[in-house]
Amino acid sequence: MKIAVGNDHAGFQLKPVVISVLEERGIEILDLGCYSAESVHYPIYGEAVGRAVASGEADMGIVICGTGIGISIAANKVPGIRCGLCSEPLSAELTRQHNDANVLAMGARTIGPEMARKIVETFLDTEFLGGKHAVRVEMLNNIK
Numbered sequence: 001m002k003i004a005v006g007n008d009h010a011g012f013q014l015k016p017v018v019i020s021v022l023e024e025r026g027i028e029i030l031d032l033g034c035y036s037a038e039s040v041h042y043p044i045y046g047e048a049v050g051r052a053v054a055s056g057e058a059d060m061g062i063v064i065c066g067t068g069i070g071i072s073i074a075a076n077k078v079p080g081i082r083c084g085l086c087s088e089p090l091s092a093e094l095t096r097q098h099n100d101a102n103v104l105a106m107g108a109r110t111i112g113p114e115m116a117r118k119i120v121e122t123f124l125d126t127e128f129l130g131g132k133h134a135v136r137v138e139m140l141n142n143i144k
Contacts, residue, residue: 004058006045011064038053046074
């Protein structure tokens with residue numbers, strides 16, 4: 001499995017926590033930036049991760065900005081991306097089970113490192129339920 005990771009300056013400090021979880025699991029990482037705390041524009045990184053996942057270059061993605069809102073909007077603009085913004089493990093579980101989310105968004109200014117770790121682990125450990133949810137995901141995929 002390969003996971004694309006992207007962040008803006010606000011997410012720069014939380015990215016190493018995410019990367020450590022992925023490395024502990026032997027997951028290949030596609031780090032699409034940013035690489036410092038210098039101010040940058042979050043849409044660049046949300047789009048980059050979204051495009052990597054949509055093209056198949058990565059299996060899933062994780063994006064981080066200050067609140068997770070802006071970067072999740074950017075990722076969701078890419079066709080085929082279902083990015084869920086999660087601030088606790090239950091949302092991570094449900095966005096995988098019900099929405100087949102392929103990108104996880106988190107806010108570095110709204111959660112701490114231990115919560116981020118739990119969210120990422122839950123996101124990775126949870127499978128899509130299919131069934132009635134597959135119909136709904138297909139409906140989402142058909143929105144143009």
